[in-house]
Amino acid sequence: MNGFDFHLPTKILFGRGRVHDIGSHVPGAARRVLVVTDRGVATRTPALDAVRRGLEGHDVRVFDGVEENPCLATVEAGIKEARDFGAQLVVGLGGGSPMDAAKGVALAAVHDGALRGLLAGDQPSRRALPVVAVPTTSGTGSEVTPYAVFTDPQAGNKIGYGHPSIFPAVAIVDPDLSAGMPVTVALNTGLDVLAHALEAYLSTIASPLSDTLALEASATVLAHLAPAIRKEPESIDRMAYAAMLAGVAITHGSTILPHIMGYPLTMFHGVPHGRASAVLLAPVLDFLRRAGRVPERVRTIDSLFAPHGGLPAFLNGLGVPTRLSDYGVREDELLAFARKTIVKGDVRITPAEVTVEDLAGIYRAAL
Numbered sequence: 001m002n003g004f005d006f007h008l009p010t011k012i013l014f015g016r017g018r019v020h021d022i023g024s025h026v027p028g029a030a031r032r033v034l035v036v037t038d039r040g041v042a043t044r045t046p047a048l049d050a051v052r053r054g055l056e057g058h059d060v061r062v063f064d065g066v067e068e069n070p071c072l073a074t075v076e077a078g079i080k081e082a083r084d085f086g087a088q089l090v091v092g093l094g095g096g097s098p099m100d101a102a103k104g105v106a107l108a109a110v111h112d113g114a115l116r117g118l119l120a121g122d123q124p125s126r127r128a129l130p131v132v133a134v135p136t137t138s139g140t141g142s143e144v145t146p147y148a149v150f151t152d153p154q155a156g157n158k159i160g161y162g163h164p165s166i167f168p169a170v171a172i173v174d175p176d177l178s179a180g181m182p183v184t185v186a187l188n189t190g191l192d193v194l195a196h197a198l199e200a201y202l203s204t205i206a207s208p209l210s211d212t213l214a215l216e217a218s219a220t221v222l223a224h225l226a227p228a229i230r231k232e233p234e235s236i237d238r239m240a241y242a243a244m245l246a247g248v249a250i251t252h253g254s255t256i257l258p259h260i261m262g263y264p265l266t267m268f269h270g271v272p273h274g275r276a277s278a279v280l281l282a283p284v285l286d287f288l289r290r291a292g293r294v295p296e297r298v299r300t301i302d303s304l305f306a307p308h309g310g311l312p313a314f315l316n317g318l319g320v321p322t323r324l325s326d327y328g329v330r331e332d333e334l335l336a337f338a339r340k341t342i343v344k345g346d347v348r349i350t351p352a353e354v355t356v357e358d359l360a361g362i363y364r365a366a367l
């Protein structure tokens with residue numbers, strides 16, 4: 001058995017109603033708290049009120065300008081807000097977008113340089129402000145990862161960033177907050193959990209411990225995604241748990257090809273992030289099967305989906321089309337998508353040698 005490291009500096013509070021405990025878990029002596037969220041969460045859900053009540057006695061300011069797939073300009077606006085306010089703590093409240101934006105704000109607010117420099121590889125000279133992550137969806141797992149993804153509309157790119165400094169100090173996983181997700185959000189974020197779990201399991205940096213989390217998360221999605229979408233309370237709880245488990249799994253195993261290949265589908269065709277990754281899982285598995293790579297892991301995944309008629313059938317059963325053409329993707333775009341993907345670092349932890357032609361071939365097979 002190979003050795004491994006496992007480090008998770010995030011305190012996890014799990015359970016319904018736990019959001020009310022936020023005030024007792026504020027790291028350090030932080031008084032001024034910037035809540036980073038989106039307008040929908042702020043105005044149409046009880047989550048922000050719950051956080052405000054939990055933070056009674058603190059000076060709370062809300063930045064609710066985060067959009068889906070947050071662009072750099074939005075994060076920069078949040079950074080300005082944090083500096084003007086003198087924020088000592090950042091709460092990321094919402095789905096992956098607000099939590100990722102909160103991490104970017106927490107990191108760059110304490111640096112004189114611009115966010116872009118840090119994303120381009122400048123080493124942070126100071127620790128980020130502490131982050132408390134409060135998910136209102138069951139998908140991204142961002143509450144327990146040191147990762148954030150931002151969109152650069154000018155470059156037509158998504159930029160993934162990872163640094164231990166942006167691990168949330170506290171993750172409050174309260175299924176009461178995810179129970180109100182609209183059906184499409186529950187589905188698309190649940191698909192993100194599935195992609196995280198399977199990709200972490202296939203990655204070359206997986207460990208026995210991340211495998212355990214990834215397989216448990218996969219099995220949970222298979223059993224509980226459909227009933228969670230139907231609003232069965234126990235399954236809503238289980239999906240919140242699976243999202244967190246899969247988040248820890250990608251912290252230690254990372255995502256691989258389906259995620260980075262999915263970015264152009266989101267960027268150019270508006271395919272929701274989790275769905276974009278999930279529809280690429282089967283084509284990537286087929287590629288690994290043809291290449292004869294990690295055959296025992298591919299078999300394990302096949303056996304998980306066998307009772308459902310296979311992975312594409314499982315997705316189709318949830319009402320998710322699995323052909324890229326169903327999302328408006330065209331043959332003449334595939335090479336450009338492959339070129340955008342090949343430069344991403346996560347190509348290197350996919351368990352196969354991969355060329356631009358391979359990537360274009362995987363897209364083509366999914367068309």
Ligand SMILES: [Fe+2]
Nearest residue numbers: 140192196273
């Ligand atoms: Fe994801």
